[in-house]
Amino acid sequence: MNLLVAEDDISVCEMLRLFFQKEAYHVTFVHDGLEAERQIRENKWDFVILDWMLPGKDGLSLCRDIRRREQTPVILLTARDHEADRILGLELGADDYVTKPFSPMELIARMKAVLRRYKAAPAAQTTSGEEQPGDKDELLQHNQITINLATRIVTIDTYEITNLTPKEFDLFRLFVRHPKKVFTREQLLESVWGFDYFGDERTVDVHIKRLRNKVSRPDRQLIVTVWGVGYKLEE
Template sequence: MKLLVAEDDLSVCEMLQMFFQKEQYETTFVHDGLSAKQRLEQEAWDFVILDWMLPGKDGISLCRDYRQNHDTPVILLTARDQEQDRILGLDLGADDYVTKPFSPMELIARMKAVLRRYKISPSAAEDSQDGSAEDSGGEDTESEFQTLKHKHVTIQLESRAVIIQGHTITNLTPKEFDLLCLFVRYPKKVFTREQLLESIWGYDYLGEERTVDVHIKRLRNKISVPDCSLIVTVWGVGYKLEE
């Protein structure tokens, strides 16, 4: 795995290097935001770790800019541990948030959990349900090459293409795509936050229910169409696809 770490604390870099070598990660370290920006723009990466308080350009800005064009997993490192900081990081595209001081083994565990979530397919998300979901009104086949349809939404699973009212949506992250697929498969079902965490993030996810709200907000912004909410809030319960 080709990994970029942007961290200005050299002692943290030295510590991480020892653990990443054991995991056989191909790791590149940079120590300021401008160097990180250059490497992010010039090379392809399998995973990116960004310190929030980098000199030159901070990690949160790097994450926001990088996420506009890349689906690569991103974890933020920071000494900021307030809830609003975590929400901001997730809202701008980070997949997870690790506060300092931290254990390198915890960071690696979180990285592996993020990678597993990126590999979850819509069919895997469906399989993790408890079987209580109602049948969708769209195409109903177990093949991963199917096309899902529901009113304004068409999803081609093989190419991961999303078409809404004739417009192709190209900037969904893997988790946003899987969330939308789950809603389209079960348009009559109201999903609680706990169910969405279990289906999309998995039982081993170390985050919190607020993560769901952040991703639903981002998904709504990307798939919004005139006179159609698509994903609606069922107050006190969770979320569902508009019928």
């Protein structure tokens, strides 16, 4: 596996180097965001690990840049342990978020979990009875809601919504595909984040709140809470 690690703490890099060598990963270490940006632009990577607080250009911006172009697996490393920071990183496209100090074995376990989800995705597209991005029919429609699966643009009535984060879009797509179904938080975590995601159900609540604010109209709240159970799309 061709792995890029952008981390400005040399001691962390040396620690990781030893563990990655045992896994037979081919690793390139860089220590500032501008060099990481160049490496990401000029080379093909199987996995990217980004420290949040890099000099030159921070890891969050780099993660956002990656997601604009490709689906390379990304994990963020950071000493910021506030839930809002973790959720922001995930919203901008990171596949996982590891807080310092951390165990190298935990990081490797999380990397393997992310890779399992990426490998499972093509199989899910071919074996699932549900529509998937890339299907011949690129439009998902329900009542006054239209989702363009290719452009990831949502239209409600005549109002176009283009500012959904990746996870918000995936959540809304799931609700629209199953308009009568009530999803528990656990089901949403499994369906949108993956069965082996390390986060907790509070992540779902925060994403639902932000999604609801973006898609609801003053007279119509599309995502409703079913108390004691979870969430569903309002008919």
